[in-house]
Amino acid sequence: MTGAILPGNSTTELHQFEIPKPGPGEVLVKMKASTICGSDIRAIYHEHKGKGPEGYQPGMVAGHEPCGQIVKVGSGMRRFKEGDRVVVYHISGCGMCDDCRRGYMISCSSEKYRKAYGWQRNGGMAEYCLADEKDLCTLPDELSYVDGAQVACGFGTVYEGLEKIGISGNDAVLITGLGPVGLAAAMLCKALGANNIIGTDVSEERMKIATDKGLCDHVFKAGPDNVQQVLEVTGGKGVERAVDCSGSNHARLAAIQATRKWGKIVFIGEGGTCEFEPSRDIIHDQKTIYGSWVTNIWRMEELIERIVRWGIHPEDLVTHRFSLDQVDDAYSLMASGKCGKVAVCFDEELERKSSGENLHADGQCCSSC
Numbered sequence: 170m171t172g173a174i175l176p177g178n179s180t181t182e183l184h185q186f187e188i189p190k191p192g193p194g195e196v197l198v199k200m201k202a203s204t205i206c207g208s209d210i211r212a213i214y215h216e217h218k219g220k221g222p223e224g225y226q227p228g229m230v231a232g233h234e235p236c237g238q239i240v241k242v243g244s245g246m247r248r249f250k251e252g253d254r255v256v257v258y259h260i261s262g263c264g265m266c267d268d269c270r271r272g273y274m275i276s277c278s279s280e281k282y283r284k285a286y287g288w289q290r291n292g293g294m295a296e297y298c299l300a301d302e303k304d305l306c307t308l309p310d311e312l313s314y315v316d317g318a319q320v321a322c323g324f325g326t327v328y329e330g331l332e333k334i335g336i337s338g339n340d341a342v343l344i345t346g347l348g349p350v351g352l353a354a355a356m357l358c359k360a361l362g363a364n365n366i367i368g369t370d371v372s373e374e375r376m377k378i379a380t381d382k383g384l385c386d387h388v389f390k391a392g393p394d395n396v397q398q399v400l401e402v403t404g405g406k407g408v409e410r411a412v413d414c415s416g417s418n419h420a421r422l423a424a425i426q427a428t429r430k431w432g433k434i435v436f437i438g439e440g441g442t443c444e445f446e447p448s449r450d451i452i453h454d455q456k457t458i459y460g461s462w463v464t465n466i467w468r469m470e471e472l473i474e475r476i477v478r479w480g481i482h483p484e485d486l487v488t489h490r491f492s493l494d495q496v497d498d499a500y501s502l503m504a505s506g507k508c509g510k511v512a513v514c515f516d517e518e519l520e521r522k523s524s525g526e527n528l529h530a531d532g533q534c535c536s537s538c
């Protein structure tokens with residue numbers, strides 16, 4: 170089979186791999202959609218700079234947002250069978266440590282057994298992916314494979330962060346960074362009832378996507394006036410909740426300072442630093458800052474159920490679909506930031522683009538399509 174690897178010099182390479190044979194407790198998934206996360210660009214694509222759980226093992230098939238259909242199963246299956254449509258929770262843990270027992274395989278503490286798909290074991294940018302049955306979530310018929318792929322990291326991550334700070338119709342929410350993760354935050358905040366959603370980004374393309382898709386009520390270009398601008402659209406008080414999806418020092422400070430007294434802030438964007446004055450910025454205003462890393466597997470299944478109930482489609486954030494042989498274009502576009510979510514698609518998911526099913530409600534492609 171063909172699979173894509175990331176050599177770490179802002180290119181991709183297609184290599185030939187044996188089609189894996191599932192052993193006990195394993196399944197072979199025919200890939201249907203594999204989306205690109207900002208972390209792939211930040212920690213692998215330009216340069217292999219991730220360490221520990223973010224360390225990419227050279228030669229691994231990339232892609233940690235895999236979604237597809239089981240075509241072969243090993244022995245001893247407990248729940249899944251051939252033909253099932255599945256999302257792969259993208260970290261395989263030991264199953265025995267405290268984090269795994271809480272469902273947070275992301276922070277599995279076993280150096281020997283913790284392996285993330287697309288980082289330390291082969292991921293979704295290939296025709297097939299060998300997965301452990303225990304890492305699978307069911308993809309319901311109401312959702313497409315492109316919907317499902319985004320749950321495997323992006324939407325799952327955002328949902329976890331939003332659950333930590335709690336979002337409801339009571340809240341005005343600031344989202345700093347409108348990449349795919351920030352756009353997902355806006356989509357989920359809206360589904361959870363928030364109705365004054367404010368976004369910031371440095372990229373005009375991303376600001377436009379947030380506006381055109383109706384995901385944010387106000388969008389501001391990132392800059393030193395952001396706190397003042399947020400105060401102006403929140404009656405001078407600031408937002409109840411803020412979500413940083415940028416990883417930028419400036420944006421994180423704006424998120425903290427634009428949050429009102431007793432408010433909650435969650436940091437999802439990775440890397441960089443954050444400088445603030447504890448007394449002025451959080452202590453005297455009784456604010457709480459949370460950090461949030463991916464999610465646990467039960468919450469991922471819960472999110473999938475709720476996405477169906479809410480009638481939303483993560484695939485609406487996908488502005489570009491590519492086939493596996495165009496994977497180089499897919500990564501370079503995502504690295505440019507001039508796009509929404511970028512998906513590598515297979516089979517029927519690739520054909521859907523040409524059949525027009527990916528058109529938006531008004532029958533038009535978005536500005537970036």
Ligand SMILES: NC(=O)c1ccc[n+]([C@@H]2O[C@H](COP(=O)([O-])OP(=O)(O)OC[C@H]3O[C@@H](n4cnc5c(N)ncnc54)[C@H](O)[C@@H]3O)[C@@H](O)[C@H]2O)c1
Nearest residue numbers: 207208346348349350370391415416417420438439462463
């Ligand atoms: N915590 C987790 O578990 C988790 C999981 C997935 C991704 N991430 C991280 O989330 C972040 C977002 O992911 P993504 O896929 O959307 O990546 P991305 O890089 O496409 O998005 C980041 C966005 O932030 C914007 N930005 C940069 N500086 C800014 C500023 N000063 N103010 C406002 N916006 C600014 C960029 O223009 C970009 O649109 C990345 O750091 C990624 O590594 C974290």
Ligand SMILES: [Zn+2]
Nearest residue numbers: 206208322323
């Ligand atoms: Zn990710």
Ligand SMILES: [Zn+2]
Nearest residue numbers: 263266269277
């Ligand atoms: Zn573990």
